[in-house]
Amino acid sequence: MKILKLTDKVYNQYRENVRGNEHITLDQAVRKLSRNVQLVEEVAPERIKRHLLSVTYSYGNLDIRVLFGTIVSIINHKGEASDWKFPKRRYIELTKEYQIDDDKFNTKRTYNKR
Numbered sequence: 001m002k003i004l005k006l007t008d009k010v011y012n013q014y015r016e017n018v019r020g021n022e023h024i025t026l027d028q029a030v031r032k033l034s035r036n037v038q039l040v041e042e043v044a045p046e047r048i049k050r051h052l053l054s055v056t057y058s059y060g061n062l063d064i065r066v067l068f069g070t071i072v073s074i075i076n077h078k079g080e081a082s083d084w085k086f087p088k089r090r091y092i093e094l095t096k097e098y099q100i101d102d103d104k105f106n107t108k109r110t111y112n113k114r
Helices: 007-017 027-043 088-097
Strands: 048-050 054-059 062-067 070-076
Touching: 007 027, 007 054, 007 070, 027 054, 027 062, 027 070
Parallel strands: none
Antiparallel strands: 048 054, 054 062, 062 070
């Protein structure tokens, strides 16, 4: 598990441009973006673009650019189709590992017994 750093500019961009993250804390944003980078590395290495000094990870419609362990930019291609095949099981595992407060796929649901 590798936790990346995040610039203030990128933190604000993430909150403003990525749906559902308007009130996210800096710590949780760092953990989510680090998890997303790891998912691309493990599941879709063909979606990694290496530049002279930086690396861009294409996580769905979100491009995450990393320079020396710091996320320096994100670009959200809203509304554009993506060939990303979402790895749900690994996403859930990494969400727990990174201790992310994200219940998007929380499997513990309570039902009334009749």
